[in-house]
Amino acid sequence: MTPCSSLNSYRQILPALAYAAWLRLSVQFARTLIGSGWIGLSTLLSVAVLGTIYGTLTRVPDWPAYWIYVALGMVSWSTLAGSITASCTLMERARERLLNQPLPLGVYVLEEWVTTSFSLLIALAGLLLVVGVLEPQVWLRLLQGGWLGLLNLLLGCLWLSLLLSPLAVALADLPQLMPILLQIGFLASPILFYRQSLGALAWVSQLNPLYGWVRLARDPFLGEMRWGWQLLVLLVQLALVAVLLRWLDRRRMAVIRWL
Template identity: 35%
Template sequence: MLSIAALALVYGTVFKVENFQIYIVYLGLGLVIWNSIAGAISAAPNLFEQNSAHVQNTNLNPVFYTLEEWSFQIQTFVQSFGLVLLGLAFFQHSLLANFLLFSWLPIVNLILILYWVPLIVCLLGARYRDLYQLVPIALQLLFLLSPILYDKKNLGPLAWTADINPLYRVLSPLRHSLMHGGILWGQVASMLLLNVVGIIFGIWLLNRARKTLPFLI
């Protein structure tokens, strides 16, 4: 909440926003959703290395460690998102009603992407040990190119980058449902399809790497 207040004050002044109440809700929702996605991906590269003793000395399926991390990230998201949603409801009273009526499918997409993207990242991290240094840089670049602190129109000719950014394609429909009500069915359905394909592909990669994983970490 302190980060949201500080960033809203600074960027609201820089961008000379006309309606500060709408802007703080726009920024706050975008920030809490992005932080959940970025946090899950940032923690992924070293996931199997942190559990190397168990992976190397037990027959437990490695998918357990990914599901354990996934449940932790969901718990973290629920806690932070719930508190921020209650706080921002003072600025836009319809947030809670929109959350109950319209946000469920976009939240499902968010929960799914919190699993398969970190899953692929942690498999890559097991093979390429320096990946943990690259991930924060890539996430920072994606954050700056994503309309979170500003409107999409402010990207100008680079607006197409938001359209091909899967992390923003999850964030945007959820924020829209909360702020404006309704569901962007086209975006939500296409993202749901991508999530299903991503989960299938991630599980296939994990099963393929299961035999060699203990030797990589």
């Protein structure tokens, strides 16, 4: 089976995985008053509190532009970091299903990824409804290319999960180490502050490779759409997803033995 045919076979089951992911979110918030709206509300509260603190400390001159910067940065990083953290324990959490259901390993990763995608869309909708009041053009920028940046962010989450989920089974220290690295990366990257605020330490922001996906998702909303670069990243990531899905399917028995 070629990588393209492997990707096509998974495409056929995406509707079923989407329904399963939606059920997971519904069950998670079943006893709450606003249901999955808590995803958007918690994101808004985090942006409001942290944005106010960091914006005051760094003395931002343009608050509407800064709110867009922080809101898109936080939701992008939260999606990426949450996906990576979840992938480190994914196979362990799916252990019983792996042992009792003859499904490809990629199915479990895709199910988790679709859930992450739904969470991103809910959080983003809440943010845009509020931030769009300050800067109505943010909706226009979503249509003009912001959607492509968000797609690249989600594809990055997918292939990183496909890569890390089996490695975390073999390397038991990875689930312990990854949250620490992600926390350091969040605090050292220009997500809550502008890069120039670091002054002579601005070079530190270049040490976090994951920040590249934050820029891919956020820059189009800031009026910095680079179509050539975004399309190149899209093609490369699609190829990586196809190759890793095939590779992961072939590693099924090895992963089960590690479990």
